[in-house]
Amino acid sequence: MIKFDGVSKIYPKNIIALENVNLDIKQGEFISLVGRSGAGKSTLLRMITREESPSEGGVYIEDIDISRISSKDLPYLRRKIGVVFQDIKLITSRTAFENVAYAMEVGGSPVEEIEKDVSLILDLVGLAEKRDAFPSELSGGEKQRVAIARALAHRPVLFLADEPTGNLDQPNAMEIFSLLKKINEMGTTVILATHAKTLVDKIKKRVVVIERGQVVSDQEQGKYKL
Amino acid sequence: MSPITFSRILNNGFLNYKRNFLLSAAATAMMVVTLFIISSLLVLNVLTNLSLASVKDKVDVSIYFNLGASEQTIRQIQRQVELIPAVKSIAYIPPVTAREKFKELHKDEPLLIESVEQFNDSENPFPASFAIRVNELGDYATVISLFQGEKFEPFVKKITDKRDIVDRLNRITNGIKNIGLGLTLIFSLITILVMFNTIRLTIYNRREEIEIMRLVGASNSYIKGPFIVEGIFYALAGAVITAALLYPMIFILTPKISGFLQLPADQINTWGLNFWVLLALQIISGVILAVISSLIVVKKYLKI
Ligand SMILES: Nc1ncnc2c1ncn2[C@@H]1O[C@H](COP(=O)(O)OP(=O)(O)OP(=O)(O)O)[C@@H](O)[C@H]1O
Ligand SMILES: [Mg+2]
Numbered sequence: 447m448i449k450f451d452g453v454s455k456i457y458p459k460n461i462i463a464l465e466n467v468n469l470d471i472k473q474g475e476f477i478s479l480v481g482r483s484g485a486g487k488s489t490l491l492r493m494i495t496r497e498e499s500p501s502e503g504g505v506y507i508e509d510i511d512i513s514r515i516s517s518k519d520l521p522y523l524r525r526k527i528g529v530v531f532q533d534i535k536l537i538t539s540r541t542a543f544e545n546v547a548y549a550m551e552v553g554g555s556p557v558e559e560i561e562k563d564v565s566l567i568l569d570l571v572g573l574a575e576k577r578d579a580f581p582s583e584l585s586g587g588e589k590q591r592v593a594i595a596r597a598l599a600h601r602p603v604l605f606l607a608d609e610p611t612g613n614l615d616q617p618n619a620m621e622i623f624s625l626l627k628k629i630n631e632m633g634t635t636v637i638l639a640t641h642a643k644t645l646v647d648k649i650k651k652r653v654v655v656i657e658r659g660q661v662v663s664d665q666e667q668g669k670y671k672l
Numbered sequence: 673m674s675p676i677t678f679s680r681i682l683n684n685g686f687l688n689y690k691r692n693f694l695l696s697a698a699a700t701a702m703m704v705v706t707l708f709i710i711s712s713l714l715v716l717n718v719l720t721n722l723s724l725a726s727v728k729d730k731v732d733v734s735i736y737f738n739l740g741a742s743e744q745t746i747r748q749i750q751r752q753v754e755l756i757p758a759v760k761s762i763a764y765i766p767p768v769t770a771r772e773k774f775k776e777l778h779k780d781e782p783l784l785i786e787s788v789e790q791f792n793d794s795e796n797p798f799p800a801s802f803a804i805r806v807n808e809l810g811d812y813a814t815v816i817s818l819f820q821g822e823k824f825e826p827f828v829k830k831i832t833d834k835r836d837i838v839d840r841l842n843r844i845t846n847g848i849k850n851i852g853l854g855l856t857l858i859f860s861l862i863t864i865l866v867m868f869n870t871i872r873l874t875i876y877n878r879r880e881e882i883e884i885m886r887l888v889g890a891s892n893s894y895i896k897g898p899f900i901v902e903g904i905f906y907a908l909a910g911a912v913i914t915a916a917l918l919y920p921m922i923f924i925l926t927p928k929i930s931g932f933l934q935l936p937a938d939q940i941n942t943w944g945l946n947f948w949v950l951l952a953l954q955i956i957s958g959v960i961l962a963v964i965s966s967l968i969v970v971k972k973y974l975k976i
Contacts, residue, residue: 524889
């Protein structure tokens with residue numbers, strides 16, 4: 447489904463974030479992307495949504511080189527991908543409900559559908575009671591869950607979660623993990639960048655380890671190791 | 673674009689306008705000033721055209737004949753002049769009529785009247801004359817040179833020509849128009865800049881939201897549209913306010929101006945100073961300004 451073919455990313459000032467990355471990701475997989483801070487995990491995820499473009503090599507989705515997608519069609523690619531950003535990126539002036547609804551409005555969904563789906567999704571992430579709370583009135587874990595809900599709003603085929611358990615305690619992180627597993631079980635491909643060792647080890651799925659921009663290990667039912 | 677997306681763009685544009693009320697008010701006020709100048713220019717243009725037309729209509733060239741020229745000769749000249757295509761009308765004013773006109777004009781000055789009445793018809797000191805009107809102002813030169821030519825010159829005593837009045841009026845109105853155009857340009861520029869800054873600030877204030885929109889897959893038009901709409905709101909609000917200010921003024925001033933310029937008041941309305949025409953003009957010019965400035969801002973500051 448997704449293929450990284452010799453991808454390198456060099457940021458200005460010659461910062462090498464990724465170096466010759468080759469990855470094959472199949473439909474329905476659950477992949478944990480692990481590595482030290484600054485290893486290049488977020489950069490790798492940003493390549494998939496074309497927030498960043500490779501300096502070398504190519505990223506293919508369903509055999510389409512995404513660097514060839516016109517800026518007019520780029521929104522359609524992004525609507526197929528749900529992203530939980532490392533810095534969450536909720537709109538502070540909107541409630542939990544509105545933040546999720548926002549992603550659907552952008553895609554042109556009618557009001558009734560939004561009303562119905564958003565309620566359903568908020569229910570799924572366990573935030574039904576907090577629907578009218580603003581981000582400032584939510585805990586860290588709750589904000590993460592709003593972000594997950596928003597990423598789900600488009601019914602994406604691919605789900606990218608960049609450190610969705612950062613700053614959360616074990617039980618909370620656990621909940622988020624099982625939520626991601628649930629999403630994966632519903633058929634969505636999930637790529638998760640994380641530092642949560644115990645949880646990665648526990649779910650026994652494919653683990654890709656990145657070190658200084660390079661893939662150093664890629665194992666089915668892998669373990670978190672640095 | 674689906675209707676629901678379109679209505680969301682409109683709605684977001686309106687939110688932009690509403691959220692930053694003070695700034696929006698400033699941009700709208702600037703719009704009002706500019707539209708006011710543009711519409712005043714139009715009103716002025718209509719009025720000067722009308723008054724010029726009416727003055728042109730009244731202008732003629734008078735050819736006074738020597739006392740010795742017989743009526744027969746003069747009539748013959750008249751027939752020849754009538755054949756010239758440039759000539760719109762030629763009126764023969766015999767000495768008797770000229771004297772009556774003079775008496776009419778000076779009816780409150782008995783001394784003058786008395787002195788004129790001393791002469792009997794055959795000694796009438798008033799010369800016969802033509803009052804000639806032409807189709808175009810430029811044609812006066814033709815007529816005048818004709819009467820200065822050797823054929824008619826011996827019979828002609830004097831030629832009076834009121835073209836300079838028209839010239840002066842032309843010059844004055846052109847001057848006013850040029851000043852108006854200059855002001856329009858300057859204020860249009862200021863308005864574009866003020867709107868530019870206002871919209872730029874809206875973009876800055878909403879940068880968080882814009883980034884998220886991009887990332888969740890909003891189309892270009894969905895992201896950019898609201899800022900164009902915001903600009904158009906300045907134009908619409910500006911146009912309505914300008915019309916509300918300007919129209920009562922026209923209403924009050926029209927009778928005075930038309931009295932001053934000796935124009936029939938009803939003619940002014942038929943000339944396009946009607947409320948809807950003005951409003952439409954203001955909306956069109958406002959929207960043009962708004963779209964120009966918001967397109968520039970969006971192009972410059974909204975990278976998709
Ligand atoms: N926009 C950017 N411009 C320049 N350098 C960048 C940019 N984004 C990331 N980098 C650099 O690229 C490298 C990889 O960063 P990246 O964010 O991908 O790391 P990460 O693995 O996600 O780290 P973390 O676990 O802390 O989130 C780092 O050295 C970082 O400083
Ligand atoms: Mg990161």
